[in-house]
Amino acid sequence: MSYISKLVGSKDSIKGLNSCCYFFDLKTGCKLIALFDVLIAFLQIYRITVFETVEMTTSSESPSLGDGLQATREPEVDMFGAPLTTKLQVDKMDSYWLRVLCCVTLLKSILLLAGAQWDHILCLVAWMLITAFSGSLNFFYHLFGEIDFFVVLTQSLTAGIQMYCxxxxxxxxxxxxxxxxxxxxxxxVLYSHGSEASIFSISSP
Structure with a gap:
């Protein structure tokens, strides 16, 4: 904490911003960031739940037309219009990892709301440290996975947004x-002036 205090209070430190997106003050911007993170986390949890439900349903039900022929049907999609039965979907390991990230996101959102509401520096510093750590883990997790242009573009945009936040x-x-x-x-200064005035009044005849 002392290192963070020196870093923030140093004259050579980053000057910082005066507003968020030119329309909101810093407190309001931090609260909006926290609410946006909560929204994204809940949407991600919903998407994972829908995917696992559809996966369980499709694996337990296999309609047939007789003579060993399997019936085909249109691939189901989620609320974003993304197909739920393609190879781009997350497997169980990805689901566990995304759930952990969602829980971490909810935790740091609470810290950010508390820090912005009550000017609690420790909560704000904890948010920055958790964000840097979880963001780095998420970046390298996708970096060592299946890489394509869409993944690189998404991770780059996410990293840029997180750096601005x-x-x-x-x-x-x-x-x-x-x-x-x-x-x-x-x-x-007021205390020193008051002490000097009291000492002067006592010493004067």
């Missing part, structure tokens, strides 16, 4: 840190 949270953290330091400096 991290910069917004960092900017709010730096703003809160500077505000507290300025307040502490003002209190210290």
């Amino acid at each position: 991290g910069l917004v949270v960092y900017s709010l953290t730096k703003k809160i840190w500077n505000k507290r330091n300025d307040f502490a400096s003002e209190v210290e």
Whole structure:
């Protein structure tokens, strides 16, 4: 924590942003980031659940037309229009990994909401660390998997968005840190002036 404090409070640190997307202040931007992460996590969980339900249904039911002929039907799609029975779908290992990422996303969203609402620097720093760690794991997980242009493009866009969101949270953290330091400096100056005035009044005849 002391290292983070020095990094945020250093004069050579990144200056940071003054707003989020030019329309929202930093607090509102952080809250919107947290709500967006929660929405994405719930949509991802819903998609995984639908995929597993359809997979179980298709594996248990195999309609036939007789004489060993299998009936064909149109591939089912999810709410996004993506086919649920293609090789691009996640397998069980991917499902477990995505569920873990969704849980981590929900956890860090709570931290970000708490940090933005009550100016809690520790929650904001924890969000940045968890985001950097989970984002790196997710990037390398897909990097060593099946790579195509769509995967590279998606991961690059995701990394760019996460870096901007991290910069917004960092900017709010730096703003809160500077505000507290300025307040502490003002209190210290007032206390020193009051002490000098009391000492002068006692020493004067």
